Amino acid sequence: GQNIDQPTEMTATEGAIVQINCTYQTSGFNGLFWYQQHAGEAPTFLSYNVLDGLEEKGRFSSFLSRSKGYSYLLLKELQMKDSASYLCAVVDSNYQLIWGAGTKLIIKP
Amino acid sequence: ETGVTQTPRHLVMGMTNKKSLKCEQHLGHNAMYWYKQSAKKPLELMFVYNFKEQTENNSVPSRFSPECPNSSHLFLHLHTLQPEDSALYLCASSQTREGNQPQHFGDGTRLSIL
Numbered sequence: 001g002q003n004i005d006q007p008t009e010m011t012a013t014e015g016a017i018v019q020i021n022c023t024y025q026t027s028g029f030n031g032l033f034w035y036q037q038h039a040g041e042a043p044t045f046l047s048y049n050v051l052d053g054l055e056e057k058g059r060f061s062s063f064l065s066r067s068k069g070y071s072y073l074l075l076k077e078l079q080m081k082d083s084a085s086y087l088c089a090v091v092d093s094n095y096q097l098i099w100g101a102g103t104k105l106i107i108k109p
Numbered sequence: 110e111t112g113v114t115q116t117p118r119h120l121v122m123g124m125t126n127k128k129s130l131k132c133e134q135h136l137g138h139n140a141m142y143w144y145k146q147s148a149k150k151p152l153e154l155m156f157v158y159n160f161k162e163q164t165e166n167n168s169v170p171s172r173f174s175p176e177c178p179n180s181s182h183l184f185l186h187l188h189t190l191q192p193e194d195s196a197l198y199l200c201a202s203s204q205t206r207e208g209n210q211p212q213h214f215g216d217g218t219r220l221s222i223l
Contacts, residue, residue, distance in 0.1 A: 008149065031209045042111050042199070042214035043152075050209070087152070095208035099151040 002026045004100035006088050011106045012078055020073045020086050020103045028093020034062050034073045035087040037102065043087055046073070075105075083107045112136040115200050115215035122190065123223050130185040130218045132200030138213070140206040141183045143175060146197040146217070158183060159206040187220075195222045 005023045012018040024032070031050040035043040049055055049064035049071060061074040075082055088100040113134045122128050134141065143155040157165035158177040172194075174186040183200055197219050201212040 004151065033211065040216070040219075042113070042216045044111065044214070045211040048209070048211060089152075091208040095206075097154070097208050097212075101149055101151045 002090075002092060002098045004088055004090060004098055006086075006100045006103045008101070009104045009106065011108060012075075014078055014080060014107055014109050016078050017074065017076050018078060018105065020075070020088075020105065022071045022073075022088035022100055024069050024071075024088075024090045024098070024100075026069075026090050026092045026098055029066060030091040030093065030095060032062075032064055032071050032091070033087075033089040033097070034071075035089065037085045037087060039084070046086075078107050080107050080109070111213050111215065113200060113202055113213050113215035115198075115218055117218055118216065119219045119221075121221045121223065122187070124190055124192075126190075127186070127188040129187065130198055130200075130220075132183040132185075132215055134181055134183075134200075134202040134213070136202055136204075136213060138202035138204050139180055140203045140210075141177060141180070142201040142203075142212065143183065143185050144199040144201065146199055152199070156185075157206065164206060190220075190222045192222050195220055 003025045034046040037043040047062040054063045059076045085102040087102045090098045141158045145153040155169045156175045176184040197217045199217045200215045203210040203212045
């Protein structure tokens with residue numbers, strides 16, 4: 001079967017750095033997405049990785065290792081508004097999106 | 110503002126009622142999706158439309174009936190729902206059906222079945 005694993009919940013402090021991990025076992029691989037979803041709102045696109053390595057976008061970075069079936073989202077200089085759920089999703093060999101259950105990130109002052 | 114608008118935002122209905130959820134996208138996309146989101150579970154893909162044609166139905170019960178009159182509008186008709194159907198229903202669109210295209214989501218309809 002196909003599976004995406006990410007921690008259910010994480011807590012971090014304002015101004016700090018947090019890394020949210022995602023591991024996957026899928027039938028093939030054609031890219032990995034990270035989305036942010038605030039409570040009661042739409043998931044919004046953060047990043048897409050298809051090649052190994054680190055992609056940086058301002059305070060957010062996303063890393064991919066295809067050989068390890070592993071990705072992480074790195075959030076720097078955390079702000080209270082970063083409190084949200086972060087969803088990992090993998091594109092399989094049939095170009096279907098396989099979703100993780102999401103990681104709820106709680107930022108404390 | 111994501112460019113995808115869903116109405117209503119909240120809906121409470123009895124098991125014998127009939128209601129419809131509406132989705133409209135202003136992004137010029139060709140693919141549209143219905144998802145079910147339940148607490149602490151992955152998004153469940155329900156239906157996919159590509160250029161107004163339904164391309165996927167992921168074993169969704171017939172009490173959910175989609176309709177796509179054009180590339181910008183998507184409906185989900187509901188009838189004789191069960192309590193376990195209570196969830197957040199999300200609509201999304203993407204430029205094409207290819208899975209490596211980012212999807213743009215609406216804020217969802219929070220559905221409660223009494």
